[in-house]
Amino acid sequence: MFSEFFQFSFSGITLGAIYALVALGFTLIYNASHVINFAQGEFLMIGGMGTVVLMDAGAPIYLAIPGAIVMAGIAGVLLHKLAIAPAKNADVVTLIIITIGASIFLRGLAQIFWGKDYHALPAFSDTESLSVGGAVLLTQSLWILGIATLLVVALGLFFTRTALGKALLATSMNKDAASMVGIKTGAILTLAFGIAALLGAVAGVIVAPITFTAYDIGIMLGLKGFIAAAIGGLGSSTGAILGGLLLGLAEAYTAGYISSDYKDAVPFVLILVILFFLPNGLLGSRAVERV
């Protein structure tokens, strides 16, 4: 009974941590540029698949992982430089279509160069699982939670302690004011895309030993990250983390206690229910219309 509950909670929190990282990436880009980046999931794919490919090419895992993460970072920077920045005055829907185009493009590239097969990464620890309260706890879950926490703390420090992080925050809050005090907002936006890509890639790498990775995993993971961000309230980082965890747990409990057929529907039902009662998500700010 309890062991079952523990089991579902473990997998829920693990998944939730991944969703939270994707959602954080969404939030970062959304705050900086008001773009909903439908290509966010592809960064996870690049992280996971990139690591697999580099390892196949003979690189040891401690080089393959950073290599893949750098690849994703470059993809993020290029996405902003080549696709988003040139279309800066476009309509919101147009920007959405551009990021969808980018995600199809990246997926297509992965399919050509990396193939269509599903791959698994080896778990990071030799001991694959521990027994806690009668439930199986994958050591990889601990890695995921540890790394996700580390990233969140690092991101927090980046925003509060470094000049660059503060410049990014300032740009998010008011682009014109930021550029007036001498912040190069264009470069800062590119940086936001780069960091979001890094976050996504790390999530993609650490989850790969549990869920497999392939050229097309980005669609669903990206969508769920978007939902987690919306549950929390678009633009709120704390909300993104909360939304991610909530989503992971809801999914795990549904799969465990109700029906695994409808596991994938959980996020979408959850978001509808939450938006019904809280039209700006859990922690989203209420926009006041000025007339």
Added chain:
Amino acid sequence: MATVKTHRKAPGLIALFVILAVAPLLAANAFHYDLMIKICLTAIVAVGLNLLVGYAGQVSLGHAAFYAGGAYASALLTQNYEFAPLPAMLTAAVAVGSLAWLVGRPILHLKGHYLSMATLGLGVIAAIVINNEDQITGGPDGLPVAPLSLFGHELSVFGSYEWFGMTITGTQLWYLLAAGALFLAVWLALNLIDSPLGRALRALHGSEIAAQVAGVDTAKYKLRVFVISAVYASVAGSLYAHYSGFITPDIASFGHSIELITIVVLGGMASTYGVILGAAILLLIPQFLTGFQELEMVLFGAILMAVMIFMPRGLVPTIARRFQKEAA
């Protein structure tokens, strides 16, 4: 006093009629007809979706659900309840319209990205339900659909018909039907856009506050255009089901919803003729790219990005603007 210029619809409609009438001359085989029929049916959805997205400014990322709703309702009503196809199509449209009304009421209060999110959610839920309820929908294996019959005459793509002494294949007849339906859909949409109701809908996009002070109940009007666009999708879905004779959950997928919204944005938001071109292009691109096989996705993604970056208003409005500038 200056004279008031009124907007003339006739030239555009005549041009559309001519194009639809001439298109068969380009069709060399049944495959070409098949493509043209699919373009017409998809264009019908796009024309309806454009009323919502392009004119009223409300994003839907889940419209495939309504298309699939029409298709599955038609299939099930004709198969399990012995409805004739036409009444089934109407019943499906009413049911899908009512569903849109029910789900639209809470979600259309949402703004911007939250509305996109909610419509996306509805679409994905519909796709999952269709996939999982295999007792009813056949699940991922799909569902066979009876051929269309109009007033007792069966219209099958495999048939051959005598018409004024001419032999005409079932596919050709289907093209006439699909093209006629598209023409009707365009005529209705153009009427709507130019009516007082259409102005109120466009004002939702232009300035919701202006609409409100003019007395427009914005929530109610958003719901109306949502339902109208859902009914467009439903009817096109029903026609598609009868035409193809077999439907799968793919037509309800998130990917299909994205394809539909892409057509609208690509062809040109708030341009009825633009979205027809958008539908044609989006369905034709894969045909031209089949030679590249592996590259298909990459090229498709690149084309999509390039068009949207360089023509953010979409093809037809951008081109029209360029012509106007040259003329001026």
Added chain:
Amino acid sequence: MSALLSVKNLSKEFGGVHAVEDLSFEVEQGRIHSIIGPNGAGKTTLFNLITGLYQPSAGSVHLNGRSLAGHKPHELAPLGMCRTFQNLQICMNMSALENVMLGRHRHLGQGTLASLLKLPALRRGDHACRQQCADLMEFVGCGQYLNHHASAMPYGALKRLEIARALASEPDILLLDEPAAGLNRTETDALRDVIRKIADKGITVVLVEHDMKLVMSVSDQVLVLCYGRQLAEGTPDQIRANPDVIDAYLGSRKPEEEALA
């Protein structure tokens, strides 16, 4: 004379800040009633409260003896109230004339089927509306833009277009929020004539404006706000002579002081 619009003890708080505080006044039928005050005095907030865009924290607004409490913005046009905006609210996706025609929304058929099929009755009504709205554009002085797209019009003309749209709804009372902002002297003088013509038609006008010359020359009654409270009320002559008003304006060192002196 009876009061067409009556505001009683109206207050609005934003997070502890009183934008409007315990404000009472009445606007009589057929008058031009101006509301002035330094920036941040709560003038636009007051308009937003009257037209249902904001809900008051306390107090009431009555139009023709009917309480407006709980009315949504779109319910006010049928009650005979319409307004314009300080920052333009023009539909840039429509033609100039269509923007004005939007104002006649409540007078036109809205049936879905009739609209889709363009039934004759609907078409006739729309045709008549087109002519009426063209006349209205002429009336406010932007007739030369009759066949223009709204996005192709200059700022000054858009301000008039908004007035034409408000008039199209055939209001009993029209609220104008800084109609002269951004206009030059000639345009402002023309605007004064338009406001007079509107009042001559029997439409009550409530005017929020910074341009003292315009206010003093066109108003029957002037209400002065300061920090959300009423500072003074009276005819333009009384306001000119009121020491409190002079103090408030001199104290805040606004450019309006020159116009007042």
